[in-house]
Amino acid sequence: HNPNVQRFNVVVLGAGGVGKSALTFRFAKNSFNELYNPTTEETYCRDIFLNGERYAMEIVDTAGAEQFTELNEQYVRAAHGFVLVFSLTYQASLREIDDIRKQVSRVKGANADTPIIVVGTKLDLVHEREVTRDKIRQLVNKWGITFYETSAKQNWHISDVFQDLLAQMRDRYKDV
Numbered sequence: 508h509n510p511n512v513q514r515f516n517v518v519v520l521g522a523g524g525v526g527k528s529a530l531t532f533r534f535a536k537n538s539f540n541e542l543y544n545p546t547t548e549e550t551y552c553r554d555i556f557l558n559g560e561r562y563a564m565e566i567v568d569t570a571g572a573e574q575f576t577e578l579n580e581q582y583v584r585a586a587h588g589f590v591l592v593f594s595l596t597y598q599a600s601l602r603e604i605d606d607i608r609k610q611v612s613r614v615k616g617a618n619a620d621t622p623i624i625v626v627g628t629k630l631d632l633v634h635e636r637e638v639t640r641d642k643i644r645q646l647v648n649k650w651g652i653t654f655y656e657t658s659a660k661q662n663w664h665i666s667d668v669f670q671d672l673l674a675q676m677r678d679r680y681k682d683v
């Protein structure tokens with residue numbers, strides 16, 4: 508690894524089956540397939556550019572029903588940014604985001620201003636959509652954070668998520 512490149516740790520959190528692995532895999536490997544193991548924690552590393560500068564992003568794709576295991580808490584503590592994932596096809600997964608965000612700020616404590624992006628997945632499954640844009644806005648507006656509607660399958664807006672997060676982390680940690 509190039510030591511001159513600034514590294515950012517990103518943790519992907521969300522309910523089971525919402526598409527965390529598909530999203531991470533699409534960004535890290537530019538592929539959509541079912542070869543990843545749904546039950547294991549996986550870390551990916553990818554170079555990413557902002558204003559012509561290279562950065563390294565290390566992305567932890569969390570797994571398992573329990574969001575805040577001891578292992579996850581370690582990742583959360585070390586994270587510079589978070590992607591909170593829900594499925595546009597599953598209303599209850601949006602409500603879980605609310606909980607997850609609370610747990611993140613509990614673990615981060617004084618560093619509660621860590622950048623967070625909310626991502627709705629499976630935008631391509633139009634006929635199965637359960638979550639309206641208004642519902643998402645209601646939730647994220649009270650936290651003042653941005654959200655994206657994406658499809659890992661179709662590669663819609665996936666890179667936007669990570670570019671936006673990188674810009675926010677760059678801003679947040681520029682004096683570190």
Ligand code: GDP
Nearest residue numbers: 522523524525526527528529628629658659660
């Ligand atoms: P995780 O448990 O949150 O990591 O969820 P996965 O990434 O394993 O995805 C769960 C299921 O949803 C898998 O069958 C994926 O193929 C499917 N899936 C994930 N993202 C998308 C998407 O953008 N579009 C469609 N149609 N299916 C998706």
Ligand code: MG
Nearest residue numbers: 527528545570
């Ligand atoms: Mg997974």
